[in-house]
Amino acid sequence: MKAGIVGLPNVGKSTLFNCLSNAKAQSANFPFCTIEPNIGVVNVPDHRIDKLEELVQPERVQPATVEIVDIAGLVKGASKGEGLGNQFLANIRETDAILHVVRCFDNDNIIHVEETIDPVRDKEIIDIELQLKDLEAVEKRVDKAKKAARTGNKEAQKELDLLLSMIACLEAGKSIRSMEFTDKEIEEYVRPLQLITIKPVLYVCNVDDSSAVDGNAYVEKIREAVKDENAEVIILAVGTEADIIELESYEERQMFLEDMGLKEPGASRLIRMAYKLLNLQTYFTAGVKEVRAWTINVGDTAPQAAGVIHTDFEKGFIRAEVIKFEDFVEYGSEAKVKEQGKLSVEGKEYIVQDGDMMNFRFNV
Secondary structure, X not given: OEXXXXXXXXXXXXXXXXXXXXXXXXXXXXXXXXXXXXXXEEEOOOHHHHHHHHHXXXXXXXXXXXXXXXXXXXXXXXXXXXXXXXXXXXXXXXXXXXXXXXXXXXXXXXXXXXXXXXXXXXXXXXXXXXXXXHHHHHHHHHHHHHHHHHOOOHHHHHHHHHHXXXXXXXXXXXXXXXXXXXXXXXXXXXXXXXXXXXXXXXXXXXXXXXXXXXXXXXXXXXXXXXXXXXXXXXXXXXXXXXXXXXXXXXXXXXXXXXXXXXXXXXXXHHHHHHHHHOOXXXXXXXXXXXXXXXXXXOOOEHHHHHHHHOHHHHHOEXXXXXXOHHHHHHHOOHHHXXXXXXXXEEOOOOEOOXXXXXXXXEOO
């Protein structure tokens, strides 16, 4: 799963990428510093896998991961190709969720492409460009749907009605994620369009040190502006987070965070929120060879979860042996959990819960 970092040039996107991935994307005080998207694979912070490692003492540990893509800054006119816009918009289209960075701090030494600080205006500049690109895609499809509807095709008429309502939404300056669709509409009509503004969004308010805990007036303006969107907001002092990562010891980093009034790096919170934004959850397998977190969609069944390990596991699924994480921690081992009658045997209809520990029985 990919989450793409977007925003105007010079708002802290590449610095955030470095915080998240510990990669070293180029970050400088001029627009279009990033042209080709940088990609990093980021571990999802999860105290549960640390606990399992402590109890099982495996040879290796594999946490859940999310792919983070640092996409170059968009500008006005990007939907028409301004500032390499077409290339950047294509990069966004390939992601599953958007991390939209907005500048919520004053600093005369850092250039702003619009020359003044106004995070709501900045957000709207990006929104408009993404909406215009989606409008273009929907309008192209309308012509085909109209032709099919003229023949009396009822399904084509349904599609046309839906497309026209999407156009009205976009022309009103709203993103497609603000609309409600049935599962059938999403599968048959919406998903094939590969729209950008239907993707879930997490707004990252890049603040200064003093605003890292409670935010500031700029953050409140963003919260007000997105209250009707299906979106989340997080406060992050991106520059300071970058400085913390450069510190050598864990103790030093913790002291720095405590001085700011934070319990953990904001980057860790952001990664977990991105994971949740993508509607993902984790189940675990645990043995002496490996403790591993597996990523699945919320609502997946036991066979679907098994298929993430190998397609043969799903095809030949017989049953799943399930232990709740809390029970494993309480009793300390699989054998003791079984003794207490806390291991359940589940069939094909079982909906996997976040944190389940699972063994699969299958036959191919």
